[in-house]
Amino acid sequence: MTIENLKPEEARTLHRDTLAVRLAMEPSQYGENSEALFLTSGYVQSSAASSAARFAMEEEGFTYSRVGNPTVSSMEMRLAALEGTQAAVATSTGMAAILLLGMGLLRAGDHVVCSRSVFGSVIPLFSREFAKFGVETTFVAQTDVAAWKAAVQPNTKLLFAETPTNPLTEVCDIQALADIAHGAGAFLAVDNCFATPVLQRPVELGADFIIHSGTKFLDGQGRVMAGAICCTQKHRDEVFLPILRTAGMVLAPFNAWVILKGMETLALRVKAQSENALALAKWLEAQPQVARVFYPGLASHPQHALAMRQQGGCGGSVLSFEVRASDPEQARKRAFHVLDSMQLLSLCTNLGDTKTLLSHPASTSHGRLSEDQRLAAGISQGLIRVSVGLENIHDISADLSRGLNTL
Ligand SMILES: *Cc1c(COP(=O)(O)O)cnc(C)c1O
Secondary structure (H helix, E strand, C coil), X not given: CCHHHCCHHHHCCCCHXXXXXHCCCCCCCCCCCCCCCCCCCECCCCCHHHHHHHHCCCCCCCCECCCCCHHHHHHHHHHHHHHCCCEEEEECCHHHHHHHHHHXXXXXXXXXXXXXXXXXXXXXXXXXXXXXXXXXXXXECCCCHHHHHHHCXXXXXXXXXXXXXXXXXXXXXHHHHHHHHHHCCCEEEEECCCCHHHHCCHHHHCCCEEEEECCCCCCCCCCCCCXXXXXXXHHHHHHHHHHHHHHCXXXXXXXXXXXXXXXXXXHHHHHHHHHHHHHHHHHHHCCCCEEEEECCXXXXXXXXXXXXXXXXXXXXXEXXXXXXXXXXXXXXXXXXXXXXXXXXXXXXXXXXXXXXXXECHHHCXXXXXXXXXXHHCCCCCCEEEEECCCCCHHHHHHHHHHHHCCC
């Protein structure tokens, strides 16, 4: 018996490592061992009556890939199994997943409470785009539970958090935020992109919706863009799918297939990259040219204890550090010097890749903020973000030494 013959309830009794490589739609009549890529827009119908029943959602079956695709369904099933939710709905990008979440849950007159430290594009999505449709958003400090609570209004429908955050790795207490949301009759959505379900499963801590940018760790090799919302079957079928079918920000089958195969090695990659990140964080903390290291796995991190409890004792594989400097201008010059001295590692704003990627947040992801807004967000000119990959740790630190040693 193969897992494809197991009922979903039976499959759920298997361990996550097993589901990560096994759970998918049934193989085709050819019995392929690696899941097929169904690169098709349409599906031939066996009869006009069956076609009509499928379009009316009375009969299961595929009709058109904006409505559903077997490779995309496989990816959704596998991700839901890893997150521990009943279902998942895949989208073209991580930002499309957050757009779909808002379109599904919010209407004019509703209010959102959102962390101030969320991924850069999320802030204008809520404050500018959703505002056009009469949704108001209050932004609060990521780690200040009292501020989240104080921001809740009678019309609050959604609390939106991300943990750890980009690039300062601030950690929020998911359970505390879930309690605040549910006490107010609202939902909690958590962007789990940085920790991945390998380290943290927000649904077990009370979150209602889990957001993913599959572009990052789920793919893990920097190839395709993808996103997803993990949720209940009811939310998927009754709230999100009707919008997705209509609005069309669906995941392409090829991208779904890459993510599906990426998830098979997710746990191994995340664990190995996190081990490298911890070693690199400790090494950076010992360098005289480094003023500060931001990494939840270090005892010096303000939310270290919470992170260890919430993330299975692991800090993840993204860290940031500040080069030592006397003023912002010198700090920027020095950060640029470290980045331009690298011969091995990549200067690249993506993250979650098997290759180590570095970026300068103040001139890239946070480049459109004023200097005051940037400093309020804690993004100094000397800050460098590192998404730690799978290279040997000695080669990673040696490449960073080139610039640090010649400051
Ligand atoms: C990259 C990212 C997103 C957006 O995902 P895209 O796939 O780039 O649209 C959302 N949240 C976090 C935490 C991210 O890192």
